[in-house]
Amino acid sequence: MTTAVESRSPGSTRAPLRVAVLGCGSVGSQVVRLLLEQADDLAARVGAPLELAGVAVRRLDARRDVEVPPELLTTDAQGLVTSGVDLVVEVIGGIEPARGLILTALESGASVVTANKALLAEDGATLYEAADKFGRDLYYEAAVAGAIPILRPLRESLAGDRVRRVLGIVNGTTNFILDRMDTSGAGFTESLEEAQALGYAEADPTADVEGFDAAAKAAILASLAFHTRVVAADVHREGISDVSAADVASAREMGCVVKLLAICDLTDGPDGPAVSARVHPAMIPRSHPLASVRGAYNAVFVESDAAGQLMFYGPGAGGSPTASAVLGDLVTVARNRLADVRGPGESAYADLPVQPIGQARTRYHVSVDVDDRAGVLAVVAQAFAEHGVSIQTVRQEGRGDDAQLVVVSHAASDADLQATVETLRAMPEVRDVSSVMRVEGAEAE
Known part of the structure; x- marks a missing residue:
């Protein structure tokens, strides 16, 4: 044999x-x-x-x-x-x-x-x-982002630095779908069918479009970046199946693009440092480096104290690209074998708590369908104020006897933003909260 x-x-x-x-x-x-x-x-x-x-x-x-x-x-x-x-x-x-x-x-x-x-x-x-x-x-370099060398830089090259954030597009299927929705104006279903026809999506795309694949990768990235054991169950996960063409169009009007992001943060929790790991669709400014990642490509953006901002980009899946990462690891472990040494093992000394999604700080883009009459805007603004969420911008569009308010908040805890949305949904003046999406990126903090 x-x-x-x-x-x-x-x-x-x-x-x-x-x-x-x-x-x-x-x-x-x-x-x-x-x-x-x-x-x-x-x-x-x-x-x-x-x-x-x-x-x-x-x-x-x-x-x-x-x-x-x-x-x-x-x-x-x-x-x-x-x-x-x-x-x-x-x-x-x-x-x-x-x-x-x-x-x-x-x-x-x-x-x-x-x-x-x-x-x-x-x-x-x-x-x-x-x-x-x-x-x-x-x-296991090939476990995240295919051919892109990201795990070894986190594990070795940045071992003397303190990583603060890892922000990445780590699933090529969802990036292709969202990119097509952005460039063609197509809806989710149509874009998914195109991805399947081209071989970018499986016949059962659940693992990709519902964020399971990206959540597993986020757990690995957070574990390495923050020297803490993070498992997939620790990662807050939302997929892209509810992202609509209207969401993508609204992002475009804001100068943003919608991406499924894996976001791993080193945060200051109420009891000291903590880790936050989440996967969800978000709007990011088109000026952000990740906004230009097109098609089925992946990219990971790293922020650290000494090195500053780094970005790793390339094909995130496929037989040959992934095999390239496997062979790179194979050469390394073979050399170690000959030298009778081992490479770095697990580094989990920090043992930081994983912060629940409610404590994560982000911004929200909320589309609210309301009665088109005087005083409604003030009532909606009061709902945000009651939960300590500051409004950055409001845009109103009239549509006969109703109107749509598009509200973008300043950064607040996710729990406060969720509570605000629930309050809006219970108000008699609000006909529907038609869209809720987080806003991320350097210009969105």
Whole structure:
């Protein structure tokens, strides 16, 4: 079952490192392709040849994007990871059997590279503890934002700095949909159907459009940025299925664009520092760097004390881009293996509390359908004042016997803003609160 990926590079006399790949879908097949096609370069960069010991799959006869030598394929993933391999690449996805296989690989002495955001966001602590117990590496750059190098800068390059905020577009499907709504004026359903036709969205797009995918990534980003264990359940999550063409048009009138954002903040809570992690659609000024991220691309904006503002941009998904991140990690863990050292493990020393969404400070854009008569604006303004929310701007549009008020608030706690909206909905003068959306970005603070 073993195929040697031999190096012809001069001076390569070390014994090969044996690599097992778990999964051969769009990412796994590209990992195999790169291992085979770039064997010489990888051996020169690592300092030893890499030997592809096997590729674990569910079905031997399944169609694959890349032709894999049949002698490499096996349905016995458990046997593969316990066969004495040095390095394991896990690109199966999901919680099980991926978790069990990773833990077995670590216990068997292999270092692990994974792209499994869902598992890391749900139970990363268990994986870290196993890697530490057995003295092996656990790397996962490909778990967030595909080819974009963002986790290693947070974990290593910015290790001497204090990160204050991570603000990102980390789901290409939703960014494509919202971008089409902005540029074409189309509604959500029409834009989703286009994304599915082009292969940017799955037949069941729930994980993407309801924010589950982005929430898992936000948990990983917050954990690394703030040295605190954050799991997906800690992340406030809202999707984009309720974003309307009217919301996007209103954002355009404000000089903004709507994006699904993963927002991770280091905040000053009532009892000291805390972490805030949330995923939801928001309006951001078109002057903000994230506003120009188009199509299915991803970008992550980082703010820190010493480095200031940094932005990382590129393709956030796809077989080849994600495989690039996997191979980068594989080279690193292979080098560590040869040097008999480990890379950085979990850094959760800060152990900060995760702040509930109600304490997060943001601004709101609220569209209110009201009776078109004297005194209504004053009544609406009073509802905001009762909850301590200051109004920044109000725009009124008449429509026969009713009118629409578009209110943008100054920054306030999310709980106070939510209470304001509930008060508005209960008022006899208000026919409907037709749209509520947060406003984010440097110019919106």
